[in-house]
Amino acid sequence: MGPGRALLQPTADQRARALELRSLLTQAVPTPSPPGLLLSGGLDTSVVAEIAQGRGLREALTVIASEDAPDRPFAREVAGRLGLSHHEIVTDLPGLLEDLPAVVRVLATFDPMELRNSVVVARGLREARRLGIPEVLTGDGADELFAGYSFLWSLPPTTLRDRLDRMAAGMRFSSFPLGQALGVKVRAPFLDPRVVAFAAGLGREDLVGSHDGTTTGKVLLRFAFPEVPEAWRRKDPIEVGSGSARLPEFFQGQMPPRAFAEARHRIRREDGVVIRDAEHLAYYQVFQEVFSDHPPVRRGGPDPCPHCGFELPDPSSDFCVTCGAWPARRPPPPEPAGPIPPAQ
Numbered sequence: 544m545g546p547g548r549a550l551l552q553p554t555a556d557q558r559a560r561a562l563e564l565r566s567l568l569t570q571a572v573p574t575p576s577p578p579g580l581l582l583s584g585g586l587d588t589s590v591v592a593e594i595a596q597g598r599g600l601r602e603a604l605t606v607i608a609s610e611d612a613p614d615r616p617f618a619r620e621v622a623g624r625l626g627l628s629h630h631e632i633v634t635d636l637p638g639l640l641e642d643l644p645a646v647v648r649v650l651a652t653f654d655p656m657e658l659r660n661s662v663v664v665a666r667g668l669r670e671a672r673r674l675g676i677p678e679v680l681t682g683d684g685a686d687e688l689f690a691g692y693s694f695l696w697s698l699p700p701t702t703l704r705d706r707l708d709r710m711a712a713g714m715r716f717s718s719f720p721l722g723q724a725l726g727v728k729v730r731a732p733f734l735d736p737r738v739v740a741f742a743a744g745l746g747r748e749d750l751v752g753s754h755d756g757t758t759t760g761k762v763l764l765r766f767a768f769p770e771v772p773e774a775w776r777r778k779d780p781i782e783v784g785s786g787s788a789r790l791p792e793f794f795q796g797q798m799p800p801r802a803f804a805e806a807r808h809r810i811r812r813e814d815g816v817v818i819r820d821a822e823h824l825a826y827y828q829v830f831q832e833v834f835s836d837h838p839p840v841r842r843g844g845p846d847p848c849p850h851c852g853f854e855l856p857d858p859s860s861d862f863c864v865t866c867g868a869w870p871a872r873r874p875p876p877p878e879p880a881g882p883i884p885p886a887q
Contacts, residue, residue, distance in 0.1 A: 561766040574599075577680050585773060587685040588621075592622075592627070596627070604670055604671055613779055613783060636786075647826070649721055651865070653823065653865070657867065659790050660780065665717075672727050679730070680730050690760040696759075703747050703750065761778075807824065855872075
């Protein structure tokens with residue numbers, strides 16, 4: 544530990560709350576446990592694995608979409624330590640995108656962040672089905688309940704609590720509809736009502752802190768499971784841990800600048816949809832192919848997204864779950880001026 548750094552330690556009150564959280568999560572994992580787990584090797588899935596091991600959990604599945612995917616060594620360590628049969632689903636970006644049309648059909652979205660993460664989830668669930676695993680556990684909900692996202696960490700206490708309450712009220716996870724479509728049941732212990740209610744009463748000191756010189760979230764969850772080696776691993780979203788975060792660069796390399804500019808201009812003129820980049824364009828094209836003129840989401844209603852015209856989830860929402868625009872209630876930027884780039 545370098546000079547000026549300190550390891551975060553719980554107070555007596557935090558130790559008591561950590562024990563309560565540990566008890567609630569232990570109760571939230573069913574006995575017998577589902578036999579499978581979508582394992583990233585991060586804090587959330589490692590905690591679930593720790594509880595479910597010995598209750599019937601046997602199989603762990605990890606999707607790897609690049610050679611240097613950060614999840615790989617951590618997931619291997621967790622599976623090896625707990626004696627789980629570890630299935631690494633190794634693919635590349637084109638292989639990962641084989642699931643894209645099915646994911647778009649189930650989720651009815653062309654939001655890049657959603658799809659970048661959900662194609663990974665779909666691949667893990669599809670492998671579970673192939674292996675005959677009828678039910679899997681996930682770590683869904685921990686980041687939303689315990690402030691796992693870095694954009695929350697600088698918020699003052701009252702603002703943080705308000706933001707988390709709104710996030711908890713609007714939580715939606717692709718694993719559930721994807722699992723239903725694939726015939727694999729999904730269980731998320733963090734979404735147990737007792738855990739959700741407990742998390743709603745936590746203050747900033749239980750959520751955000753500085754450990755070894757680094758600001759981190761999910762403090763009380765880390766205190767609750769100190770034996771988990773991944774307890775202080777940094778938060779990596781699915782797209783980073785699996786390697787699917789390289790999809791924007793991949794799509795940009797597939798699309799010449801002139802072709803992209805022409806398509807973006809045409810879609811905005813004809814469809815009234817604002818396309819942000821080549822990845823967004825690729826997903827919108829799949830959305831069009833899958834749904835043609837009959838998407839299952841409402842368009843032209845009383846509360847449309849200014850960026851795509853599809854209905855926003857609710858009057859208080861500033862995020863469009865269909866196109867991914869945020870802040871969705873702000874008017875889109877004007878069409879870029881000037882000539883379309885020449886062909887290369």
